[in-house]
Amino acid sequence: MKQKMQQWLVRPQGKLGPLGLVVLLVTASLVTPLSLDMYTPAVPHMTEAFDTTAGTVNLTLVGYFLFFAVGLLVFGPLSDRYGRRPVLLAGVVTYTSASGLCALALDIEMLIVFRVVQALGAGAVSAVATAVVKDAFKAEKREAILSIVQVMFVVGPVLSPVVGALILQVFDWRMTFCALGAVGLFCCALAVLFEETLPQEERYRGTVLGSIGQLGAVAKNKGFSAFLAIVGLYNLPFMAYIAVGSYVYISFFGLSELEYSAFFAVAALLTAAGPFIWLKASRYVSACCFTGILLAAAALSGVAMLLAGELSPVLFCLTFLVFALTEACIRPYSTNILLSQQEGDTGAASSLMMNALKGVSGVDDEIDVISDEVIEPICRLKTDCLHSRNPRLHSDETLIALSISSATDPLAAKLIEHIDDLRGCDAYFSVIISSTDEKLYRTLGINVCCEPKYEQHRYYHK
DSSP: OHHHHHTTBSSOOTTTHHHHHHHHHHHHHHHHHHHHHTTGGGHHHHHHHTTOOHHHHHHHHHHHHHHHHHHHHHHHHHHHHHOHHHHHHHHHHHHHHHHHHHHTOSSHHHHHHHHHHHHHHHHHHHHHHHHHHHHHBOGGGHHHHHHHHHHHHHHHHHHHHHHHHHHHHHSOTHHHHHHHHHHHHHHHHHHHHOOOOSOGGGSOOSOHHHHHHHHHHHHTOHHHHHHHHHHHHHHHHHHHHHHHHHIIIIIISOOOHHHHHHHHHHHHHHGGGHHHHHHHHTTTSOHHHHHHHHHHHHHHHHHHHHHHTTTOHHHHHHHHHHHHHHHHHHHHHHHHHHHTTTTTHHHHHHHHHHHHHHHHHTOOTTSOOSOHHHHHHHHHIIIIISOOSOOSOOHHHHHHHHHHHTTTOHHHHHHHHTGGGGTTOEEEESSOOOHHHHHHHHHTTOEEEEOOOOSOTTTOOO
């Protein structure tokens, strides 16, 4: 099994190994559900502990949601600039330290502040963990890894409220944050053994603000942004359930903390089937069609909750369960779609460059001007020695290969002579090209315009 999983990696992990890497990814994926759900059984009672209002206590959840998102947006691009390992280490240290400080909070204001810091650390951990899936694993194996990780993302909400309720039987709410600190320490140990998965040559080379600004390029992709909005909206009801679920079960229906945790755990446990349902359904329907079915089911579950949810805790749980199951089904393949949004950029930029040069040089499109003897060693160097996950050549590498071929091929030499003729031309792309390709195009004086669409129709139909 270990040897088989080793073949899934494009970035070797000498210390962790493939199984250790999966354990790290699973632990990182558990950080947020544990942080959100473990202390929710105590939330209704924290108003008395801090002598404050329920709205103020809920700021510990709202603040976590908000700054967790901020952490994802900020530290994801930073990991593109400085590498995954330093950002991961900084994230887990921040999260672990903040968890300990939450346990020592003297008032609700301190707790809110420490929860914000904890959320920023968790955001860094989650952002890097998602990026590592793309860096370290072959494209065809990502869905399997994501399915494993997403199942554990569901197991977290199953175990967290139960563990939290059990802790409350003996200790107070502070011990739940001590438990979160212990999880953080375990993640720290794994992060120390983690080896970098983003080589220097593949990192973003601009400024820090420019790295964060790369989000703007992705936002210009209308199809990508629309799909991201759909997936993002799916999280809102789920997070609302986490925020108010304890009040509904404990305050409205009058259940105990253990009874609340049992209802919460049952719903979360059944949604663990979501990724497996998608893996089965993907053999017969496209993601576009499947997403439409899930949206309809989610809408019906919302109507059912409005009509019958307040009648009993069982009906409330069942109506939410339908929605939670649809959310669990969409998560693995939607994550893979978002991770794969730049998979086609390198080949597109290089191909356009070569076709444009053939056009201005009067060379027939069907003629190969770069020999296989030149291309193959470069591809092997990238994959075997430099451990690149993408053997295709960037535009600058293509021009280097063309210049080598020009030493023996007059047609290749002719293309080299006409490179300056491309200055002032407009290049239109239907994929997001890499910063390396875009920089070369602009150096050559070519105006670049992108309006990306997905290339993999199995995932998305425009």
